[in-house]
Amino acid sequence: MSAITATPMDRRLSPELEELRRTVEEFAHDVVAPRIGDHYERHEFPYEIVREMGRMGLFGLPFPEEYGGMGGDYFALGVALEELARVDSSVAITLEAGVSLGAMPIHLFGTEAQKREWLPRLCSGEVLGAFGLTEPEGGSDAGATRTTARLDEATGEWVINGSKCFITNSGTDITGLVTVTAVTGRKPDGRPEISAIIVPSGTPGFTVAAPYSKVGWNASDTRELSFTDVRVPAANLVGEEGRGYAQFLRILDEGRIAIAALATGLAQGCVDESVKYAKERQAFGRPIGANQAIQFKIADMEMKAHTARLAWHDAAARMVAGQPFKKEAAIAKLYSSTIAVDNAREATQIHGGYGFMNEYPVARMWRDSKILEIGEGTSEVQRMLIAREMGLSG
Secondary structure: OOOOOOOOOOOOOOHHHHHHHHHHHHHHHHHHHHHHHHHHHHOOOOHHHHHHHHHHOHHHOOOOHHHOOOOOOHHHHHHHHHHHHOOOHHHHHHHHHHHHHHHHHHHHHOOHHHHHHHHHHHHHOOOEEEEEOOEOOEOOOHHHOOOEEEEEOOOOEEEEEEEEEEEEOOOOOOEEEEEEEEEEEEOOOOOEEEEEEEEEOOOOOEEEOOOOOOOOOOOOOEEEEEEEEEEEEHHHEEOOOOEHHHHHHHHHHHHHHHHHHHHHHHHHHHHHHHHHHHHHOEEOOEEHHHOHHHHHHHHHHHHHHHHHHHHHHHHHHHHHOOOOOHHHHHHHHHHHHHHHHHHHHHHHHHHHHHHHOOOOHHHHHHHHHHHHHOOOOOHHHHHHHHHHHOOOOO
16 A cells, blocks of 8 residues: 655645745835825825835736736735734725725726726826715615615716715725715515616715724725715716625635635734834843743744645635635635734733834724724624524524
């Protein structure tokens, strides 16, 4: 009988992805790190950093070259997001939302005319896109959408009324469109038919509120939106009428991988800053990193970040290969967001009083971490999805 052996799985990045990782790592440390603190404290959107990200092609990473993209995939986007979030999450979430929520719906479900009109500008970072899903009375329960859109047969226009909240990238000077989910009819059983419709910025009746005052992500743009008899052409429908909810579910499945990569980056950034501080900070005549209590904290933090990376890599690899990935994406998102909060708390503790000072990156990381357990599906929703994929539905 021949020996039973296992072939080790190669977890290394391809040469192309490793080159991308190093490029974004260098950009994050040399360009983002020195500037982002001031933007964060002033709650200002970092336009010049976003423009440089656009010139690097980051907004076009997973899109075909024929539409101005880089010809990469979602794995490449995750690599970029992780490296950015190791330094700052406001910049990372601007990229994540611009790609996953702004451009991806048009790429996956849009008409050829919509792709030609919007994707080149979205891929270049010339304009940002947003996705108007969440409403004041409907967060996790997206089926509770109250925004409506009716087709005016006389003019061939959708007439949209309603409101959205917590919408990222929706009110910047370079925001070009928001793809809005709205009820466009009723099914035979009375349930709403939800469709997705492109609303360009500046459309009459489309009002963007002032930025929220947030706990974290202070250098990113998040707004409430309202629509009062907003009229857009019938051709602005994205995908099939009544299929907007199903489209949204696919967008979220993919987006969870991106958020998992971002959360992993934040968790790893907490490790990076803690190692640096533990080597420099002296207490009782020696670096605090010489103390086993600090060593064990940092070792546990590194273990968690490493495991989170394996989780999002696995989900992304399955997605890119065309395999089922819903459960794996939910696992990656749930675990990485949980340990991002854990690592941010421990990094703050290691830094002591300095961890409570905003000039230290770990203070931003602590403030930025909690939303990762909420956005793109709460931790409770992720557990529901995992259980459902295991056949445990109620």
